[in-house]
Amino acid sequence: MLGCGTVLAALALQSCEKDILTGQPSWLGNSIYERLEEGIEVNGEKQNFTVVLRLIDDLNLKEVLSKTGSRTLFVASDSAYNVWFKENNTSYEQLSTAQKKMLLNNSMINNAYLIELMSNVSDNPPQEGMCMRRATAADPLDSIAIMSPDEMPVDPFLRANLDSWAYLRNNGKDIRILKDYNSAPMIHFLPKFMSKNKFTAEDITVLSNGSSTSINDAWISGRKVISDEQTCKNGYIYVVDGVIESSPNMAEIIRTEPQMSQWSKLLNRFSKPIPTNSFGGLGTMTEDFKRLYNTNDTLYILKYFSKPSLYQSVSSKVGAYTVPAVLSFDPGENYYMYSNSMGYDLHYDAGAMIVPTDEALQEWWDGAGKGLQEEYGTWDSVPALTLSKLLNVNMLTSFLDAIPSKFNSIVDDSKVEIGITPSDVVKCYMGCNGVVYMVNKVFAPSEYRSVVYPALAHQSLMGVIYYAIDNYDFGPYLNSMDSRFSLVLPFNNSLSTSGEHMVFRYIDPCTYGSTMQTLWEFYYDEEEQTVAAERYNCILDERGYIDVRDKITASPSATLIKNRLEDLVNNLIVVGDIESGQQYYLTKGGSVLRIVGSGNNITLQGGLQIENDQQIRVETIYDMTANGNGKSYGISAEDNGSHETGKLPPLTASKSVYQVLQANSNRDSLFFKLLAEDNSTTTLLKSTIKYSSTTYKCANENYPNIGIFENYNYTVYVPSDTSVQRLIDNGYLPEWKTWDALSDMADNSTVAKAIQDSIATIIHNFVRYHIQDNSVLMGGTDVVNTKYETGKLNPKTKRFYSLTVNASANDLSVTDQEGNVRKVVKKYGLYNKACREYWIGGSGNNQTIYTSSNAVVHQIDGCLLYDAESQLVPWMSKLTDEQKELINNLPE
Known part of the structure; x- marks a missing residue:
């Protein structure tokens, strides 16, 4: 131990003595310039750097790189430069000053870095293994x-x-x-960085073009580091396996x-x-x-x-x-x-x-x-x-x-x-x-093989609809090759009312319930590369003709345009083939689209066109099925100045369920009364709703929406008056007039209030069971013994009661929980009635579609029952004697 300690002490003394004499630690090498002059041993062979030294001299950096400072330099040997000169058919003498600057400065960092620390990002503490680029000395x-x-x-x-x-x-x-x-930063792949970011050996093999198979190698701007660090008094030198050019x-x-x-x-x-x-x-x-x-x-x-x-x-x-x-x-x-x-x-x-x-x-x-x-x-x-x-x-x-x-x-x-x-x-x-x-x-x-492509390829004809698809995030959905689509593409090829633009027209659903509707004319603004619109007051008659009135001076905002076009596009998309032989299809938005004809003679109807008995002729079919995902159907907006819904895109229905039932109340008066004469606080009909702090209204306050509808599609089954009256006559189903008669005393009588609650519950449950999730149409997709949930909750199972439906081209039947089979009544035309209910935000010309629901109404030949044991007993039998007495004493 004594001998060993003596040796260590002697080494320490010599080191300290050198530090005192030279003013620098003994382990610190000469300057960068001097070290390059000496040459560096790489893999047992000395490499020379006369080319790098010439670059330094010619750029007047010898003094800078000979004195103290802070630099990191990645250098190529003379042999590497000789290869580079040969590959580029040039020589040192042919290099311009700018080229010399790029060769030297792009391989130099104005800070001294150990290579194992170069992959750290400066922070407190440093973020290890996170850095892959940093600035160089280049200008x-x-x-x-x-x-x-x-x-x-x-x-x-x-x-x-x-x-x-x-x-x-x-x-x-x-x-x-x-x-x-x-200036171009240096890009480097260093072991810590590659490890941190889970590079594999295959990654570095591909990235280095086979020059390396290990993430333990260090790469600087595409060149591999082949030496240890050369520690100098003014920085570090690393030798790389080739010339770092201009990054x-x-x-x-x-x-x-x-x-x-x-x-x-x-x-x-x-x-x-x-x-x-x-x-x-x-x-x-x-x-x-x-x-x-x-x-x-x-x-x-x-x-x-x-x-x-x-x-x-x-x-x-x-x-x-x-x-x-x-x-x-x-x-x-x-x-x-x-x-x-x-x-x-x-x-x-x-x-x-x-x-x-x-x-x-x-x-x-x-x-x-x-x-x-x-x-x-x-x-x-x-x-x-x-x-x-x-x-x-x-x-x-x-x-x-x-x-x-x-x-x-x-x-x-x-x-x-x-x-x-x-x-x-x-x-x-x-x-x-x-x-x-x-x-x-x-x-x-x-997109090059999807149903969107025709619109992309024909911008002058379909610029408006393509803009909506591309900018409102329909692209990823419609470009999917995992689904088959049918997409309706309206042409903006009709001269605008102002005579300044080529447009397609659209009746604003927010104004369906008003005495005066709004006609939108969408056009593509070539200067701004966006969609714009002009709006006019108009009157839409029952035949589908549009009487255009004065122009609305306020231009719609981009937000309003997006609100309408998003709604429109959702109802122009059908998942599946609309030439499959059906007559009715549901769109992505849940609305009804009717198809008539085949081949090159196809017409379309949205809910509004069905109401007006107007048809839209398909001008061009773009078949993208061979290598793509369906067909697109181009429809023309040209109307020669005669505006009608048959020249508009397929638009959704203007009527709510309430309006459809009211219009047919000579055939469905009792069910309509059960829905419409409800004055309870839990009524199924609503004219307004509130989300957060915002109140939304239905399209027409005189025609309320069904409050249990959400942003989905439904089927409403309307039992015949005869079948409803039979339940009333047998005392199984109460009427709202009894509820109304108790209203004056309900505020002060718990007995009256309890009776009212009982009446409301029975009627609501009855109506709810006639409302089914999913729209099913006769002539739509065939349905065989398919169960659908209704709006009536089973209190025992906490699941909704279901209906079993069968539907074909010409028939539709519904089987209730008790096994009763009810068929659609076609005699009076109250079937396949498309409805849409809107919740509208804002006011005046700034109204927006907040949300909506779609429904189809069918009249059926009997009532639907979810539980005969509770429904086919007199409703008053469940009341207390005191409650019965109160009802019996009500005035006629």
Whole structure:
């Protein structure tokens, strides 16, 4: 022990002596510059760095890197540079000053980092393993490029007033342009980061193009670290296995890779040049550019029309006009990071893009994408909105959610797995703002083969309805390939009343119950790329003709337009095939859609058209069933100035259940009275409802809604007067007139109040059992011995009593709990009566549809019973003697 201690003491003395003499610890090496001069041993072989030293000398950084400071430098050896020069057919002498700056500064960080700490995000305490990007010493002005007019996109949005490149292109001069206003950050995959984010060996194999199979390797801007840290007095040096170039962003990677040139052209249609002097906060950059280049030329930044990200929001306008589509993010934004509420910045994540090779894209264009080719002829003719669907489904906002081991979680526009596998990846490129997966196939959006596609492909004809589908979140639903759809697509092809727009018309359901209705005329605003509307007072007569009156001067807000169009679209969608031979179908919104005819001679009726005996002719059938999910039915709005409901989209019924029963009260008077003459506090009819602190009203206060309806569809069975009267005559069913006779004394008599409660309960239970969940129609979907719940709760089981229904094209029967079979009475036409009940918010011209219910009414030949033991006994037999006496003494 004594000997060992003597040795340690001697070493300590020597170390302290050196510290005193040199002013620095003995374990600290020379400066970065000196260490590079000495050479570094890598895997037992000394590597030299004369190229890196020349870069340092030529850029006047020798003094900086020879003195104390704080730098981390990732360097390639001379042998690596020799390979790089050969691959790029160049030499050191041919490098420009800008290229030298990029080579050196993109591989240098202005802080000293041990590599095991580089994956930490600064915090208290540090967030370990969370960092994948950080800024380098590069300056954006180091990467100014020259762009010639023939490199600029031509008419990218197929409209002259949206060509943001026109002036520069027509000017005929080259421009100086930055790929972004921020320098390119370094992207690094380090062991702690990969472990924290659950990278697998396969992930790093794909990401490194087979250069590594271990997550224990460290990767810097696509290059592998092959040495330990070299500790210097002014920072650290790490040797990498190749030259770190300019850390291009994803747009630049795609632009410069010959095999992705066609995709780059498609992306560039969404590009725009922005002068730095008109871009907020870049005044200093503009002045530095002019000083460094001794010029008064304008410096531009290459941006892309895209959705806002964490760091930028680029205007979607060209002059006064809004572009028709934007990308999911800007692939040229060096600091790209998705907006989030977690406080994450560029250090935490990046983006990713799936890009097919030119060969794969051409193969798709001639094969699965043939429909697009036949529609437009060339890629340059594909409208931007249509094209954006293809590009955006391959733009992944989070790289960490798109590493190869998570490929099965990448979804398309219908929210189903896109289908990419690691074997599809030809090559992977690490960019400063994300990773580009170059693949050997095209992953197309489901929308290209869904029932939505005809509207997307024919914007001038169906711009309004497509906007509603695309902007109100119907796309993922209608693009699903797991269902079959029939979608009605109204054309906006009728000249507006003002003569200024091409529109389709719509009667506002909020005004169905008013003496004066409101006619909406929806049109697509090309300048703002949105839907707008004009409104007119009108009178809708019973034949379905519309008498247009004065214009409502107040323009509807975007919120009101969305409220009406969302409701409309819900009632234009049918899940299934409307050419299956039925006559009636239920829409997604629960309303009734009637189909007459077949083949090329089909007409449609919504509830309103059924009421008016008007039919809507289908102009065009778009069959998307072969590789898609159904058919779309185009309907024309052209009416030559003669407005009628047959030229409107299928609209939902205007009448409530109350109105239908009242109109047929000569056949259903007793059931109608049981519903309508209810003055109890628990009445089934309501004119208003209250949610939270807001009160909503029915469409017409004279025609109340059924209060037990929710946002669903129902069937109401109306027993014949004869059968109801039989129950009354036998004393099984009370009448409201008895309840009314007790009203004067109920406030002061508990006996009278108890009788009233008993009467209300019996009548309510009777009526509730005649109301069934789900609308069933004769001539609709065949129903065989199907049980449906009613509105009557079984107090013993706490479940609702059911009815058993059988329905076919020409018959409908209902079996109650007691086995009684009741059939629909067709003689008087009180069957298949479509109803809709609305709850309306707001007032005047600002009313909104809060919620609604749909119902179908059928008259049946007898009453429905849920419990004969309790129902087929005199109701008064359950009263006390005192209660009976009170009733017997009531005046006649």
